[in-house]
Amino acid sequence: MELFKAIEARHSYRGAYTEEAVPRSDLERIVAAGLAAPSGCNAQTTRFVIVDDPEILAAIGNLHTMPAMQQAKAMICVITDREPEPVYQDMSFQVEDCSAATQNMLLAITALGYGSVWIDGWLRAENRAETIGDMLGVPSDKILRIILPVGVPAAEGPRRDKLPFVKRAWFNAFGA
C-alpha cells in the first residue's frame, strides 16, 4: 500500500474480528516495521512479544471488554525498561522509541489488511501490565507498555473526527 494511503487509512479499530488467522509471516513483517523505527541515540530499547498462542490470547482477552481484544488472532506486546538508563546527558527516550515503533506497526497492520488499536493506559491501571507481563515471562526490570491486537475487521469501524489543519498547524508562528 502507498504510504500516504496507509497513513490516511489507519484508524483505531475496536470492533469484532473475523475468524481469519494472521500468519506468522505477516506478524514478522509488522514487527520488522517496528524494529526499523528510529530510537534515541539508536539505543533500540523496545522489545516485542508477538502472541499467537490461543490460550494466551484468551487469557489476555478475558481481561478486556473490547471485541478487538477479546477476538484478536494475534497481539503485539511492546516492552520497555521499567527504569530507563540515560542515553543522552541525563535523558532517556524509551517512550518516544516505543511510540515510533508502534506507529510503524500500526501502518504495517493497515497495509496488510488488518485492524488494530493502541492499547496503553488500560495496561497501567489495576496492575494489568504486570499480570499480562507475567503470562509472557517479561522480566521484572521490563514493563509491558502497549498492546496492539491484530485481526481482520469483521465490519467497517467508526472513525473519529479530527481537527482541521488550521486548528493545529501554522507557518512560522504559533497560532498564526
Next chain:
Amino acid sequence: MELFKAIEARHSYRGAYTEEAVPRSDLERIVAAGLAAPSGCNAQTTRFVIVDDPEILAAIGNLHTMPAMQQAKAMICVITDREPEPVYQDMSFQVEDCSAATQNMLLAITALGYGSVWIDGWLRAENRAETIGDMLGVPSDKILRIILPVGVPAAEGPRRDKLPFVKRAWFNAFGA
C-alpha cells in the same frame, strides 16, 4: 512510495542539504501525515509550527553544529502542553501522541525524497526549547518537544546498524 519501502528507507540524516527549496505543498502533506496519527483518547494534543522563513531557519540553525540543522530548507516544530491534562483516569499521552505524529512525518519526508533527523534531547538542554519557542511565539503553557529539519540530502548519509529480529522480538514468551 510503498509503505514498507518508506519504513525501510527512513533513516536519520544529519548531513548537508542541497540548495533545493521545499515547497509548502510538500510541507503541508508532511504535517497532514502528522495530524493523521493516533492520539490517546483522540485528544489530538500535538501542535505544529512549520518554519520556512529563512531568517528564523538561520536563527535556529546557528544554535546547532549539525549540517542538517544549519542548512535545513524548512523545519517542522512539534509542540505539546507543558503540563498535560489527564485524558484517561490520571494519565496523559502527549509524549506518545507527538512521537506517533513525528514518525508519520518522518515517513512522509522520506517518501517525498527529503531527509531528516528527530531532534529531541538537544532541545531539552540549555533552555533551547524556550529560546526557540520564543522565536516561534509558542505560548508559555506549551513546549517545543521535537524539531525535524527538512531538505534534499546532498549525499548518501551513513546508516547505523540495527540489532537483528531475534535479539528484540519473540513469539509468545519474552526472550524465547
